[in-house]
Amino acid sequence: MGYKTILVHVDDSPHSRARVMLAAELALREGAYLIGAATTGVSRFLYQNEIVDEEDPNLARHLDVLRERAQRALAEFAPQLRALGVQHFEERILDDEPGAGLSLLARHADLVVVSQADPAQRGSAGEFPAEVLTESGCGVLVVPHGARANGAIAVSSAGVASPGGPLPGRRTLVAWNASKQAARAVREALPLLRRAERVTVAIVDADLHPAAFGEQPGADLLAWLERHGVQATVALRQTARQGLLKRPGDTGEALLGLAEEESCDLLVLGAYSHSRVRETLLGGVTRTVLETMGLPVLMAH
Secondary structure, eight states: OOOOEEEEEOOSSTTHHHHHHHHHHHHHHHTOEEEEEEEOSOOHHHHHTTOSOTTSHHHHHHHHHHHHHHHHHTTTHHHHHHHHTOOSEEEEEESSOHHHHHHHHHTTOSEEEEEOOOTTSTTOTTSOHHHHHHHSSSEEEEEOTTOOTTSSOEEOTTOOEEOSOOOTTSEEEEEOOSOHHHHHHHHHHHHHHTTOSEEEEEEEOGGGOHHHHOSSTTHHHHHHHHHTTOOEEEEEEOOOOBTTTTBOOOHHHHHHHHHHHTTOSEEEEEOOBSSSSOGGGBOHHHHHHHHHOOSOEEEEO
């Protein structure tokens, strides 16, 4: 298994260049075909249900402006890829909202690259990773809006990405709770895990789910990974129990803390949600990670 088709979202936000660079470097290493997609922001359902009339002159002008904006966002895509040595790629302009449009196109890809939401940049590329996670059907690599200087990419305050850094995944933390979402995320991450220098499987509060983890938490996953050529170790953590009912602490914070402690440059996480479409209804761990992550996170739903 490898990444043969990688999809990256392109827009006019300050973080677009960084995620394009990361996607391009992945495409080079994996020998993958790269698709850069920009969206107009107008839902395709408006066209399908004939709610909008493209013949209306006022609407036509507005749509032209939106398509020109998408085209401008893609203007540097091809030159950037050629400068990095990527030869097999294409550009797409999607008449759709970012989340819906990318999710549909990503169903024909192995990996999609988006950015984390940046509170300082309304309308930036990271406001819809939850929708892409739940609707795309493939792995989603979420790039932090302020990548660490010692990570795979460095982004200045002006959003300028520095090339030449190593790709994420040299030191990978796999969040494992024995769920089907976590299993899916590990499978989606296999191409990166096989190249990793160090893989740590993080299990938080294993005592709360003895039936899922068994007598030796993580042992079955380590054996499965080894058959795929991946050597890994297990790190057990327990959060502080809070309140009269002794509820466990924040697992998302524990995972991110462990990733920092282990100097990891990639987190692999199964995304859980209570609803299929809205970030506000994502599980607490997923929401915490998406909001506070400081390293690239590969997620699957």
